[in-house]
Amino acid sequence: MAAFVRGIEGEGPARDGPAAGRDASVTARDAVLPDGCMDLLWTRGRLLVAGPDTRPHIPDGVPGGWAGVRFYPGTAPAYLGVPADELRDRRVELTELWPAAEVRRLTARIDAAADPVAALEELALRRAAEAGPPDPLLGEVVAALDAGRPVAETADRLGLGARRLHRRSLAAFGYGPKTLARVLRLQRALALARDGVPFAETALRAGFADQAHLARDVRELAGAPLGELVGHR
Template sequence: MYAERASRLRGAVVWSRDLPGPGSGPGFGDESGGARGAVLPDGCMDLLWTEGRLLVAGPDTRPFVPDGVSGGWAGVRFFPGTAPAYLGVPANELRDRRVELTDLWPASDVRRLTARIDGAADPVDALEEVALLRAADAEPPDPLLREVVAALDAGRPVAGTADGLGLSARQLHRRSLAAFGYGPKTLARVLRLQRALALARDGVPFAETALRAGFADQAHLARDVRELAGATLGELVAHRQGVGLR
């Protein structure tokens, strides 16, 4: 069973999922057609916990399906562009990767935090507390990054986004790599994919979905969904992808 709620950390979501059998783990959800069990690109990064382990899920540019493991999982999903400030690592270093937190933070600290969460009455709350404490000790994310996400998610062109924020195209690209894990054009494609999925899953016809999500036409939508999601839009709607695991 999957559950999520808004986090006390601004812009984050806290989630949990019990996975009793094999073939599950960070990156697995429910069936999703050609990208069976995959988690699709969404611009986010997650801090993950399963008993005895803490991991970080980097930003994806393709469907992610790792080797299967079993057990319960919890996560804190960070709003696009915010995790690098809290975790202390540029997002592009984690693009399309899942890494042990010991690769990023001192091993002794991670072992202590892992033991604390393992022994907590509610591991989800304990994991959220780790994220909150880390955020309290870190410099806050650049507020300009939210403006980048808002502009691109509204369908504004990359060049217009840069101009509107007083940045050159090169400056926007450099900031985007560190914050989102890829350049603004890729971020725009990922956000457009998520818009299309939301519309199609709400029953909007695919041709109208393409128009409203910002694609040139339905063929353009089909190509982008296949490239980013590894499945057709019809498969993704019929076998709704599970959320939560990364």
Template sequence: MYAERPSRLAGAVVWTNAPSGSPARPVLPDGCMDLLWHEGRLLVAGPDTRAYAVDGVPGRWAGVRFFPGTAPTLLGVPAHELRDRRVDLADLWPARRARSLTARVAAAAGPARGVEEAALALAADSGPADPLAARIVAALQAGRSVAATADGLGVGARRLHRRSLAAFGYGPKTLARVLRLQRALALARGGTPLAETAALAGFADQAHLTRDIRRLTGLPPRELLGPAVHGTTGGGPRG
């Protein structure tokens, strides 16, 4: 069973997932990165460009899903190096530092609290996230084009692309598609008909929405929005 709640870390979400006997739900692209706890290990889930299947990874999970663009500063790793990957924290950090944070999570009153405290500690020890990242997200979430976003932020297209790769793991055009997908899923899961969802989310028409959903998730809309797929816009568990 999957559950989530807002984190004490601004913009982040704490989630847990335990085996329930139901079919495993794919993790959908959402522009986010996660710090994961599973069977005594700390891992990092990089930004996804496609649905990630979690089949064959049993056991209980806990995680913190960071707001898009914030995790690279906390972890000290550019997002594009982790794109479409799940990596042990020990493979990214010096062994002693990774062991220290892992021990901190293990000693906490439950994995969810432990991984949240670890995220808060990372935030306290690191500098502020790239301020441009949040402005990029806000512009693209509002449905602005990549060109309009660059103009509005006063940056050139190449600089926007470089900063996006480091903060989100992919360029602004892909990030815009991912954020648009999440807008559409939120509308559709709230009961908005697909044709209206397509218009409100910024697609040319319903056929455009259907094509983009298939490209990013590998599933048709009707199957994606069925009961076997997690219903939040946050992307679900990241194991």
């Protein structure tokens, strides 16, 4: 189960937070970018869920620290008990998905923990064990698309028709396989560019037709030129 989730933490804004007003200093480099993942987030007194993104999300300021557990693509719906497409581009209170009394109890436990990230990971792993392992086919979909395989080839190789793959992708990832492929390609490009790979070579290695294609896709999905995003993690 250790590969099912990973912990995240920080002192600044998370993927969402209390309506404390947006910090004027927040820029496109501070945006949360589409990555195919979903997050379970904690700020003191609250548990929230960040659904899968199709556009950049500029977070509100969060007073104090925050902690979160990030679910790899396709794994969160079984844990949360809700299809991913119902949470696409949304941030919701966990009380909208789970019984309020249970969420209050869990929130109080994490509030009192010395290490909120560890407490969240313990919660996630325990609930994940109860839910059972994610469908291994979903991991194969992610691996194939992240390797740059075409959607039609992926569907054929896995023995799924295009419509069936689309339906399963909506429920698991929050969007269809073509959008997931674009999101994963964006993340490949960002990783290459942040490692200092020239943009033209980044476009080629990440699977874009050319540098102009890279620039268009990055601006559409990330809301800013690649040059503004390099250096932000």
